[in-house]
Amino acid sequence: MKKPRKKKYNPKKLDFWATRVVETGTMRIQAQGLGKEGKVWVFHNKPVPSGEWLAPHRLTDYRLTFLTPHKWTVVAGVACRNQLGQNYFSTSQQSANNEFIYHDPQIQQWIYEFVAEQINDVNKEHILSSFFIAIPYQTELAESDIDKLLHWLNIFDPKNIKTYYEMLQIKAEAESVIKDIPLEDFVPKQTACTLRKHNISDLITLFWQEEEYLKQLKGIGEKRYQHICEGLKSLARKHPSFRELAWDSHRGDMCREFILADAANSEKIYQHYLESKKK
Structure with missing residues (x-):
């Protein structure tokens, strides 16, 4: 056998x-x-x-x-x-x-x-x-x-992503709608006066400012910064074109943060893979 x-x-x-x-x-x-x-x-x-x-x-x-x-x-x-x-x-x-x-x-x-x-x-x-x-x-x-x-x-x-051209159209519409609205309609008078001293004289200019820049402005403490945030949220609720502009900006920030975090996580997994190969 x-x-x-x-x-x-x-x-x-x-x-x-x-x-x-x-x-x-x-x-x-x-x-x-x-x-x-x-x-x-x-x-x-x-x-x-x-x-x-x-x-x-x-x-x-x-x-x-x-x-x-x-x-x-x-x-x-x-x-x-x-x-x-x-x-x-x-x-x-x-x-x-x-x-x-x-x-x-x-x-x-x-x-x-x-x-x-x-x-x-x-x-x-x-x-x-x-x-x-x-x-x-x-x-x-x-x-x-x-x-x-x-x-x-x-x-x-279109609800998920818009092109640069489409965002230019939305930006132009948002600016035309809110260009004549005074700051005081959405932020307290004293906060508006402080913003004007720093050459932020309208709502659309205020919207494009970075968070860290606003926080370090003289006369803008945490309380006034919160007033600004609440004012912009109120503006977005009232005007759809501005809401789309705000959402696209936020979505872009979130995407960038996710891509960076994903790359860092991928690097960790790769290093773990290399270590496991040595055993």
Whole structure:
């Protein structure tokens, strides 16, 4: 009777298995202009809620997708809308020879530069958001597939993002509505007098001032700063165009903060990955 032949240990077997597992409807999408809502991980055709990425019951899926080598396909692009309200996008696809892509700072920098090339190819006033799609295997996405993904992300929804041109229109409308409204209608008289001493003579000029700048102005303490905040909130409630302007500014700040925090978190995970490889 023959003894069963022992199979040789194949160190790449897990990688091959992981590739087969994630090839079924798995991808990573990020639309920078949407901030937190624009970062999506799809595993087996189902979006994973952002709060569950590193949850205990998701760790195996996460490792198979992001901490296991794959030959990635990266689609970088920019979503746009022209002055006629027509949506369009520009993209380019590349294969990432570096098999570990998601948290590697060098690859992240390559993706940013890749996206920047697409931004330079379109009318800046039309831009809604840059985006990239990373797929953990070699493939080629059709334009129709990319279009479906962008609509699924609601990147073309005017309620979510507006172009620079659209914001110029809203800004002009807001300025025309409030240009003749005196400061005293929305902030106390003494606060208005102090603001004028610092060449802030109208509401639209007040709106564009940075928080730290206002707080360090002589005569503007915490109490008067709160008066200013309440006045601007009241103004936004009363005038829709100003409310849109205020929301877009706030959304932009939130997106920038999220992108910076996401990059820092990615760096931590990458360092943890390198440490685990040493053990």
